[in-house]
Amino acid sequence: MSTPACTLDARPPSTPAPTPHLPGDLAIWIFILAELLAFGVFLVAYAFARSGDVAGFDARQLGLDRNAGAVNTVLLLTSSFFVVRATQEVAAGACARASGWLVGAIGCGLGFVVIKVFEYAEKFGAGVTLSSSTFDMFYLSLTFFHFMHVLLGLVILTAVWLGTRQRRYGPDNMNGIESGAAYWHMVDLVWLILFPLVYVMR
Amino acid sequence: MNRPEPHPIHATPARALGVWVFLIAATLVTWLVGERGAHGPAIVALMFGLAFVKGSLIILEFMALRRAPLMWRLLTLGWLSSVCAAIAIAYWKGMS
Numbered sequence: 001m002s003t004p005a006c007t008l009d010a011r012p013p014s015t016p017a018p019t020p021h022l023p024g025d026l027a028i029w030i031f032i033l034a035e036l037l038a039f040g041v042f043l044v045a046y047a048f049a050r051s052g053d054v055a056g057f058d059a060r061q062l063g064l065d066r067n068a069g070a071v072n073t074v075l076l077l078t079s080s081f082f083v084v085r086a087t088q089e090v091a092a093g094a095c096a097r098a099s100g101w102l103v104g105a106i107g108c109g110l111g112f113v114v115i116k117v118f119e120y121a122e123k124f125g126a127g128v129t130l131s132s133s134t135f136d137m138f139y140l141s142l143t144f145f146h147f148m149h150v151l152l153g154l155v156i157l158t159a160v161w162l163g164t165r166q167r168r169y170g171p172d173n174m175n176g177i178e179s180g181a182a183y184w185h186m187v188d189l190v191w192l193i194l195f196p197l198v199y200v201m202r
Numbered sequence: 203m204n205r206p207e208p209h210p211i212h213a214t215p216a217r218a219l220g221v222w223v224f225l226i227a228a229t230l231v232t233w234l235v236g237e238r239g240a241h242g243p244a245i246v247a248l249m250f251g252l253a254f255v256k257g258s259l260i261i262l263e264f265m266a267l268r269r270a271p272l273m274w275r276l277l278t279l280g281w282l283s284s285v286c287a288a289i290a291i292a293y294w295k296g297m298s
Contacts, residue, residue: 020210020211020269020270021211021270021271022267022270022271022274023211023212023265023266023267023270029274033277033278033281036278036281037281040281040284040285043285043289044285044288044289044292047288047289047292047293048288048292048295050292050296051292051293051295051296052296054296054297066233066236066237067233069236070229070230070232070233070236073229073232073233074226074229077222077225077226077229078222078226080260080264081218081219081221081222081225081264083264084212084213084218084263084264085215085218087212087266088209088212088213088214088215088218091209091212178266181264181265182265185260185261185264185265186265188260188264189257189260189261189265189282192253192256192257192260193253193257193282193285193286193289195232196232196235196249196250196253197289199236200232200233200235200236200249201241201246201249201289201293202239202241
């Protein structure tokens with residue numbers, strides 16, 4: 001077993017700063033690119049499907065809860081910011097503080113999940129299904145595909161949080177937290193396009 | 203004297219906070235557009251212009267690709283540009 005990477009809450013002054021490089025694991029970035037590609041195709045497919053039935057899409061879009069969508073955007077952005085702070089703390093050798101920021105990030109992510117579950121419950125209660133309209137099909141499948149990524153992201157963030165609790169990361173061992181952070185930011189990035197496209201654009 | 207050197211990859215806490223404030227403010231603009239039912243090409247251009255800036259900030263500052271090898275910035279920013287451009291084309295197509 002390797003020695004704990006993060007045993008002090010301050011970075012030793014003699015530690016040489018790492019040179020610029022791709023943060024995290026190469027494999028996670030290839031995975032992220034594949035995910036972005038899939039989401040990209042899905043988002044563009046929505047946009048072109050809408051162009052064939054603008055009135056129908058705009059009418060169904062009025063039924064969406066934009067406030068819930070906006071609050072969820074704020075939650076994801078704040079969660080991403082907390083993950084950035086956690087990464088910065090690990091880079092500075094402060095695992096205990098990083099762990100606190102990650103708790104905040106996971107809390108915001110859970111907030112997103114709760115709001116989304118209420119949104120889905122309301123939609124299902126109103127008779128929205130995959131076959132009720134083309135808009136509903138896109139709305140449900142696109143947001144649910146994203147929702148699954150939020151859940152996976154939360155599992156990853158929890159694993160990273162455990163890593164900071166066990167002081168597995170440090171200024172010289174950033175790969176794990178950087179990889180988890182990159183995945184979580186990807187989830188945020190996709191939502192930044194999804195929200196204006198599906199909830200607001202008319 | 204004891205001030206730590208800025209990390210070569212990750213933004214400073216102050217910079218990250220500034221980015222977060224901008225991201226929240228831009229989200230407020232998008233929310234307002236929705237609340238007022240504003241529509242039309244100018245509004246959509248503004249909204250996706252903002253979405254592009256927000257996405258770029260996430261990629262460069264939060265994902266910390268600002269100082270990563272150029273190829274990764276091209277791939278991710280290229281994705282963002284392509285998706286925003288395709289949405290704009292689709293919107294324009296829907297108007298005609």
